[in-house]
Amino acid sequence: MPAADEKIVTFGRAPADRLQRPLRDLRISVMDRCNFRCPYCMPRERFHEHYPFLKTAERLSFDEIMRLTRLFVPLGVKKLRITGGEPLLRVNLPDLIADLNMVPGIEDIALTTNGVLLAKYAYELKAAGLTRVTVSLDSLDQDRFAAMNGGFGRVSEVLEGIAHAQDAGLGPIKVNAVIQRGINDGDALGLVEKFRGTGVTVRFIEYMDVGNRNDWREQLVVPSKDLQALIHERWPLRPVKPDHTGEVARRYAFEDGQGQVGFISSVTQPFCGSYSRGRLSSDGSFYTCLFAQTGTDLRGPLRAGADDAELTRLIRGTWSNRTDRYSEQRMILRSRATGTPKVEMNYIGG
Numbered sequence: 001m002p003a004a005d006e007k008i009v010t011f012g013r014a015p016a017d018r019l020q021r022p023l024r025d026l027r028i029s030v031m032d033r034c035n036f037r038c039p040y041c042m043p044r045e046r047f048h049e050h051y052p053f054l055k056t057a058e059r060l061s062f063d064e065i066m067r068l069t070r071l072f073v074p075l076g077v078k079k080l081r082i083t084g085g086e087p088l089l090r091v092n093l094p095d096l097i098a099d100l101n102m103v104p105g106i107e108d109i110a111l112t113t114n115g116v117l118l119a120k121y122a123y124e125l126k127a128a129g130l131t132r133v134t135v136s137l138d139s140l141d142q143d144r145f146a147a148m149n150g151g152f153g154r155v156s157e158v159l160e161g162i163a164h165a166q167d168a169g170l171g172p173i174k175v176n177a178v179i180q181r182g183i184n185d186g187d188a189l190g191l192v193e194k195f196r197g198t199g200v201t202v203r204f205i206e207y208m209d210v211g212n213r214n215d216w217r218e219q220l221v222v223p224s225k226d227l228q229a230l231i232h233e234r235w236p237l238r239p240v241k242p243d244h245t246g247e248v249a250r251r252y253a254f255e256d257g258q259g260q261v262g263f264i265s266s267v268t269q270p271f272c273g274s275y276s277r278g279r280l281s282s283d284g285s286f287y288t289c290l291f292a293q294t295g296t297d298l299r300g301p302l303r304a305g306a307d308d309a310e311l312t313r314l315i316r317g318t319w320s321n322r323t324d325r326y327s328e329q330r331m332i333l334r335s336r337a338t339g340t341p342k343v344e345m346n347y348i349g350g
Contacts, residue, residue: 014076017288017322023076024276027349028065030093031085032282036114037150038138040178040207044150060284062096064302066103068280071312073105075319077278081110083349085282088117094128101129110134112176112349116153118161126168133165134174139187140194148184162200173200174262179222180207188227189234196235196258203249203262208290224263228252231261248275278319279349286315289324 016022032054037044060068069080080100087093100109110132111125118135125133137158138148145155165173175195179185191202207221231237237252240260249262250269279287284299296318301311 014074015316015320017319019323021322022276023072023278023319025079025081025278026069026072026077027081027083027277027279028069029083029085029280029282029349030059030065030087030096031090032059033089034084034086034114035089035116036086036152038136038148038178039150040148040180042150054283059282060280060299062092062099064284064299065096065280066099067302067308068284068298068311068315069100069103069106071308071315072278073103075312075316078105079108079110080106081112081349083112086114086117087111088113088121094121094124094130097125097128097130108132112136113161114149114153115158115161119157119164122161122164122168122170126170130170132172132174133170134176135162135165136176136178137162137191138177138179139184140190141187144184144187148178148180166199171199175200175202176205176264177202178205178207179227180220181222182220185222188230192231192235192261196254199259201251201260201262203264205264206267208266218267221267223268224250224265225268228263237261286318288319288322292324 014022034042034047036042037047069077082093082097084090090096097109097111100106108131109129111130112134113136115135115137118133122133135158137145137155139145140155142155146152162173162175165171175191177184177188177191179188188204195202204224204227206224228237232252235258236255238255240251240253242251249264251260251262253260275289279290279295280298281287281295284302285295285297287295296314298311298314301314306314
C-alpha cells in the first residue's frame, strides 16, 4: 500500500497505441557505459577510451527514476527491467532496486547484465527485492567469448556470477546468446548442454541491426528455426505456450523434462504486433522501440519544474501516438534510410 502522503496520479484508462498495443513493461537504462565492447552493440573501435559517454549530471538520478516510474504505473506498467550499458556499474544500484520494489503496482523487477560483476552483487540485489536476472553469454569458449565482447572479462567470471545468482535465489535465470554466422554459431549446442537441467533457460537472439555502429549484415543472421532444428535433433523439443501476450521469446521444452530453451527472432519472425515495452534511456528520454530514431525528452521538463500531470500527459501522448513496428518493416525502412541515426542500445538497453 502507498504511504499516507504518497500521491498516485491517474488520468483515465491506461493507454494503447495506434495499433492497440498496451504499455506493460518499462526498461530503465541506468548506465550508458559498459565494461564490454561487444561488436554487435558497442564495437571497441567506435566506443573507444575517448568516447563522450554521459556525464553523471546528464544521467537520471535515482530520485528522478523513482518519480517517473510512479507516473508510468497508472499508465499500465507492471514490470520493470534494469538495463544499461552495464547496470552493475551504477554505484549503489541495490538502493534503487529497493526503492523501486516499494512502488505500488510494480509486480516484478528484473536485471540484464553481462554477469562479470554479478557474483559481487547477487545477494545484495536479492535482498533489495530484485526478482530475476538475465545474463548475456555468447560463448563458453574463452577465445570466442573475448572476440564477442571486445576482449574483456572471462567466461569463468560470468559462470561464477550465474552460480551466485542461483544461490541467492534470483530466478528464473535466463542466459541470452547473440548468435552470428561464422563467429559463434558452433557454440549453440555447448551452451544448451551446459545449462540443461540446471533451471537456467538459454535464449538465442538473432543478430539485429541495433544502433548505427555494428555494421549489421543480413548474411550474419542465423535464423532461429535453424538453431531450433539443430537443438531438436540432439534433444527433442516441444513448443510451450506463451505465459502472456507480448512475450518476445518463443519457448520450447525438452521432451525429457530437463528445462527449456528460447528464441528471440526479431529478424526472421518479428513480434512487433504485440510488443508492450517502453524504454527510459539513461539521459531521460522515453522510447517506444529498440530501433527508434527519436524519443520524448522527460528529463528536460522534469528538471524545469513540470508537475506530475504534465509529465504524465507527455508519457501518455508518446505511447498513444506510437505506430512503430520496425522489425516487421526492417528491409523497407533500411532502404529508405534518411540518414537520421537510430538510438544506440547502450542508452536504452537490449
